[in-house]
Amino acid sequence: MKAKTARGLFKEGFQNIVRNRMVSLISISTVFLSLTLFSIFYIVVNNVEYNIDAMQGRVELNAFLNNDVSQDRIKEIKDRILKNDNVKSVEFTSSTEGLKEYKDTLKKDGDEEMIKILEESSSEEQNPIPSCFSIKTKDSSKNQQVKQELTKYKEIYKVNDGNLVTNFLNKISRYTKISGTGIMALLSVICIILISNTIKVAVLLRRKEISIIKYIGATNNYIRLPFISEGLIIGATGAILSLITVSAVYTYANPQIMIVMKSLMDGFVLMDLKSLICSLAPITIIAGSVIGILGSLLSIRKYMNV
Missing domain, CATH: 3.30.70.3040 (Alpha-Beta Plaits)
Structure with missing residues (x-):
């Protein structure tokens, strides 16, 4: 497929989002909320492990x-x-x-x-x-x-x-990871279903057009790509908005968190935002994109005979 054709099909995916903006907005919001919760768990676990390592060095x-x-x-x-x-x-x-x-x-x-x-x-x-x-x-x-x-x-x-304190923190870290993984898995399923429904609306609205372009020789990939790009844009947008929100809240709440945590645990230190975002950003954006693409593929497979 030529680059110009691919760009056109991606543009078409974006136009689908604009046409079905209410349903798309719900899907983006769901991805945003899911990945924001995931990011919170990620930050909590990483800060706990960071302080465990620091405390173990002082034990x-x-x-x-x-x-x-x-x-x-x-x-x-x-x-x-x-x-x-x-x-x-x-x-x-x-x-x-x-x-x-x-x-x-x-x-x-x-x-x-x-x-x-x-x-x-x-x-x-x-x-x-x-x-x-x-x-x-x-x-x-x-x-x-x-x-x-x-x-x-x-x-x-x-x-x-x-090792009493570090053992306690290790337990907290382990339980946080388990609960975070379970919640994220559940939210991912919800996101995929909602994005699938968003793509389904676009497919149904263009079903006649799809049958015509298929009849005149359009390939399956040519038909699929606009819907896949639509899911990708929805997932990536939700992920980016999540990262911006989490970064802003972490920066704003940092002093208040430090006051509370230092009263509970002497020597507690919050990780630098830059180091957290460097590891969190790729995970979040990839997760959002994959969720979006999976939702699209599920919808296409179910509602299109291509």
Whole structure:
């Protein structure tokens, strides 16, 4: 097919949209709403995973020591831990240093009552804060393995792996992906049906014309292309409008989201819009176009004997 002919057929598809603008507008709106919901799920999942990765990089194992461990033994244990291939760094905090850090944290939080209780119950001879090793691994997935090795030391009575929050976020991410996929699949089916109905109207209106041009030798592709281009334009238009809307809302709502999320989770960071759109735009536009084309093909197959 010549390029000039193809352009003419695409132009015809656009004219079909204008002629049936009310039905086309409903189809575009459905694609727009569906892909907007998909984009919201995509942004939520990516932000959750981004923060999980960041938090996992900050996760430490805390190995708490008994009070009667000598300095020489502490140094020996530290050196052995550092020899572990999965360990990135080891920091030792004595009980005295730990108590001071805890008091500083309470002062920062303004918890005067707790500071008073702590000062009354602690002294050089009686310190409720144990000495501990703070251990960072090269890969947070190895935390459990390192934890098991640390528990073998009789001088260490407890090890916290720090993965409670990241495990919780991983569950949120997994459930969001599952629910998002299900909702998007349902909305895609609705879009395809609506676009199919839009194309069906155009086919029925031009049924006589189609039979004439087929009779004089028009190929099946020549007849199909205007309707396929119509579905493609509807799907792509809905996708582009969705991207514009999501980008505007994300930019506008960014400060408000940050305030809420930082109150719930210290250190939460929203991903940069540019990096999100770079990955989201191709997915959204392709999805919209495919939905539009599928709707067209379904309609043509069902309502045209070509």
